[in-house]
Amino acid sequence: MTTTKRLPWAAALLLAVTVVAVGGCAKPKTRYGDAGAVETVTNQFGSTDLQMLAEQMTQSMLQAPAIAGGNLPILTVQEVKNKTSEYIDTRAITNRMRGTLQKSGRVRFAVDAAEMQRQKEELERQGSELYDQDKAVRQGKMVGAGFRLGGEITSIVKETKDTKDVYYQLFLNLTNIESGIEEWSDTKDIRKTTER
């Protein structure tokens, strides 16, 4: 003889309600991670791309004769144009490069256009009657850069129902401001493909 036991409907309802109630108890956990670890959460421009591009470009630039010559050239950083449709803060790339280049001790940086307003304000502030003028910095002593660093980032996005392919290309160049001669340029590429 076989006996089939059926779950009473009231018990099933109770079970469903319990599942809903228990489901709400899960809590997210927070932990610190390695800032340099490879990040592949999505295929948008991310921290790994930023670090990789900045590192590769810095190493390439340090080999350029204008930098490797050892006469401590002064550079100014221009805006790297973002020609993608993604909100990529290109200053984060150039800031990282700037830090590494400066640590190398082979270049110096002059105030760039974005910082100029704040530099001017500080000079004017120190020039006011609030400061001891014998100890305050004087206007007209700023040193101009010999080279300007600029460039652009572009992307090509191809997407189907199952695949998304993104190709980024960063182009940077270093130009002698006085002569207009391009002393160094390089391109670095990244391709990211996501299968759904």
Add this chain to the structure above:
Amino acid sequence: MLMTYSPANGHGLAPALRWLLIAVLFASLSGCGAFRSYRTEMEDTLSRVASGDLKGAQKIVKRNSGGEDTDLLFHLETAELRRLDGDLKGSFEALSSADAVIKAWEDAWRLNPTRSAANFGSYLLNDRVRTYEGHDFEKVLVTTRMAMNHLAEGDWDNARVAIKRTHEREDLIAEIRAAEYRKVEEEARARGVNPSVREISGYPVQTLDTPEENALRNGYQNALSHYLAGFVYEALGEPSLSAPGYRKAIELRPGQALLEKALAGLDDRVGAADDGFCDVLMVIETGSVAGRLSQSFSIPVPIVSSGVFIQIPVSFPVIPPEPPYVAPDVLIGHERPVEVAHILDLDTMARRALKDEMPAIMLRAFVRSASKAVAQYQMQEQMTNRRRSQEEALGSALALIAMQIGGAVLEQADERGWRMLPSQVTLARVRLPRGQHAVSIRSSSGSTDFDVNLTARHALVAVRLLRGRAFVSPVGAPGMAPGVPGLQSAHAVTADEPLYAEVDTLEFPPPRSPSRRTVQ
């Protein structure tokens, strides 16, 4: 659509009574949610706005919702009403509460992408008992609105934070929806259901299948948010972030010269020295977004074992057609026309949201219908069973009538949506010498005149034309001193044939005598 269901072996009235009991239990647990008509409630609120009673409108929203912390719609509608009432701080608080609810939704999705048991009641009663999670375009507009409030207060750095969060939210929504559409597709396939509105006999398909709706890239991205991002990043001297904002706005709203000029002239504008001019962006919002309406349809549900079809009434949301929109004319000094661009059609986005949600709505409706059909079929069987006494048959008939009436009353489509949002948004952008200027906005509902006092290189002015009323924000400029006055009303003059009700001059706070106001 074809959905089949087999009844269990007969157990008298029990299955029908179970259905009724569970329905009553859920109806009581969910309070009045199952019976609330959000459309009716918001008509009441909008009428108060039209009569100038913004405080009264807020009270209605609070009374209807209960004002609970987790009620997203309460926060959204309150935020917009407070904004129009000149209470930017209060508006920001309400938006922050709404944002917290949306963040909880995002976190819940990250923890459990399926979340199938969370809205169990909607499979039994109707979609009105579902927790309102907001339509995707509304979620994106929460942070855009937060940014606009910050801009009106001169806090452009925090506006930048809100704008950055808008991009991040868009990305997450894209991920969520891609996963959800796949799940609905799989479930529909497993149930042998084709969840297309074309399968609902009599459904006004044309309201969801317009050329404008088909031209939308998706149901959550909007050109206004991205253009605003471009403008704010530009004002803050960040062209590498500004360019994608303008670029995305062009992609989402192609063929608008004003948007294309913003991108083409970006480098020149950012590199130019200060020439004493101000780049003014005016965001002109009109009306209130089209709302959903519950409409009843009848669908046949087959009972496989007996080969019969049971007609079950099912309600689906529809969005009635709206009159065509004509962008307003903007004049400086009463004569100089300013180029405008119709950047956002929220009516169409609401239709797109409904179209995207319909497969899931239909699946739930058919699950509900199937259980009702089985219960109804068993009742009918009881009535016609010759072995039953006359008394039992009468009891079955009465129970069947009760169930049909109960089912019809409970079967109501979800009409909820952020109705205080505008239906259309037009941008005007012009370079003017710093100082005071007269601005006129002429629309089909009349003319609105106000003065702006421009003091910086960039400025943003938000104007809302709603049911014959005009609301003008303070001029928001980077680095502006905090503590600016709240939203002020402009003097609105009726056209010969006003679209809305009689237009009054509103005095927001505090009442002042002259009809023309200078917005600082």
